[in-house]
Amino acid sequence: MAKKTVADINVQGKKVLMRCDFNVPLDDNGNITNDARITKALPTIKHVLDGGGSLILMSHLGRPKGERNDKFSLAPVAKRLSELLGKDVVFAGDCIGEEVEQKAAGLKDGDVMLLENLRFHKEETIKDKAAKEDAELRKAKDDFAKQIAKLADAYVCDAFGTAHRDNASMYTVPCMMEDKPRVSGFLIEKEIKFLGDTVEAAEKPFVAILGGAKVSDKIGVIENLMRKVDTILIGGAMAYTFAKAKGNKIGKSLCEDDFVEKASTLVEEAKEVGCDILLPVDTVVAQEFKAHAENKVVEGDIEDDWEGVDIGPKTQELFADKLKNAKTIVWNGPMGVFELEPFDKGTKAVARAVADATSQGARSIIGGGDSASAVIGMGLEDKVSHVSTGGGASLEFLEGKKFKVFSILEDK
């Protein structure tokens, strides 16, 4: 069901609360290394400002675990946004509290304010399932949401990258604003349209490439995805949980031990439904987690003091070969620690293979902050069909999951 967007409401003189996904990659000095998640929110932001409203923007950044931590401050985002808009952006030192309320009350039409990282408060990420079973958690989440909801006259959700989360700002806040307009932004509208069309018209062979570090999230996705795609290529940190499940030694590589058993069940299940799960046949391992650390390529077991940091050259070839004839490709999660040279080679090889397949007629979707950053950083954004602002969100959408946040937004 299509949702109303910000174009369907009158924002003149209104304070509009907008949930964005400004979870952008930062380097060690706090510089934004890819601002796509900010630039892609600009059409909605500009629409509100041109329509005579003021904006209260909110987002999370990283996973600060419910505590203030300057490393995860949204201050660099406020600065970048101000440069992009060519106007001041008021940066609130928090997302709730008296000072925030005063600043919000003082906003004039055309003004923009960005709240500090929502996840500096543990209430933001209390899961609704936990809140259902614990009245105290429910109350804490609701009280937090109420404080944010009262700042504004309308709610706009444009945080596609967070659409699969039941964070307070995504669902509880709009629940608290039931007498006010609650609509989607243009970015969500665009993402849903593209991904929806892809699901409907997915031509085979359909290949999914999964990597990155959010292993527990993505292992869940595989279960549904294997029924839709012909092949799943697994790289990144996820590969070691599967390698361990196969009985391989993985040294000090990242692994989610709770999911090792699940990983072996998934491989069996995939065989039954005719989906090919391919794991790396070789791995680049390093002893230290830093650029240009001593490294080597290994096949099979990884020794105790070493950790996997990238897929090896044979795997690059194997994956490129599988992508050659693909007609639909979805990719989420880098193949290695691509931020550190030379461990970016696997991610770059896969990016080139996806671009090549696209030039041969495949429809390709790259999702996720880091994967998008890798593709954009290589100048390949125009050589793939769609760079989505959501990694986990685009995968879950493609799996056919319904997002709770959409249920609260007004239908067209």
Ligand SMILES: Nc1ncnc2c1ncn2[C@@H]1O[C@H](COP(=O)(O)OP(=O)(O)O)[C@@H](O)[C@H]1O
């Ligand atoms: N072998 C690995 N070991 C540790 N971290 C890895 C490995 N491979 C990839 N990563 C890390 O995964 C992160 C991206 O994961 P994730 O957030 O799941 O992807 P995305 O942002 O594209 O959705 C990157 O910071 C990258 O360094």
Ligand SMILES: O=C(OP(=O)(O)O)[C@H](O)COP(=O)(O)O
């Ligand atoms: O970066 C995000 O997800 P992604 O890495 O799957 O694209 C979103 O901002 C969600 O962040 P979260 O996975 O910490 O909830």
